[in-house]
Amino acid sequence: MRYLLGSFVLCATLLGVGQAGAHSAKHAEPVKSLHGGQSLAAGPYHLELVAKDGELLLYVTDHSDKPILTDGAKAKATIQQGFENATTQVELIPAGENTLKGTGTFTLAQDTGIIVFLKLPQRDAHAARFTPLKTKS
Secondary structure, three states, X not given: OHHHHHHHHHHHHHHHHHHHHHHHHHHHOOOOOOOXXXXXXXXXXXXXXXXXXXXXXXXXXXXXXXXXXXXXOEEEEEEEEOOOOEEEEEEEEEOOOOEEEEEOOOOOOOOOEEEEEEEOOOOOEEEEEEOOOOOOO
């Protein structure tokens, strides 16, 4: 009986470890960009930020790349530039099925970083830090 109980506990433990490893490996993979921006996983979402001088577009999808409606969403982007970390705040408002848009007075450079905070109605808030893209050597 002891042998049977010990084998059962060992099997249950091994099965649990395998599932946890598979789950974390899924989220460690790069997130594909559908609109030419930089994409990150943030909680249950994939957030894709398309940034141009003076304009930000944020696309929100689930982990299967299905659009998440942004009606009633609240979002804010903090744009950080330079070694002095000069910051600009941009409010993002719903602008389509799964899109939020914001405009402001800012220019993008190689050292620009953007932090986005997103709160959808009836859901938890999530944040993502979009770091500067590396230049090709």
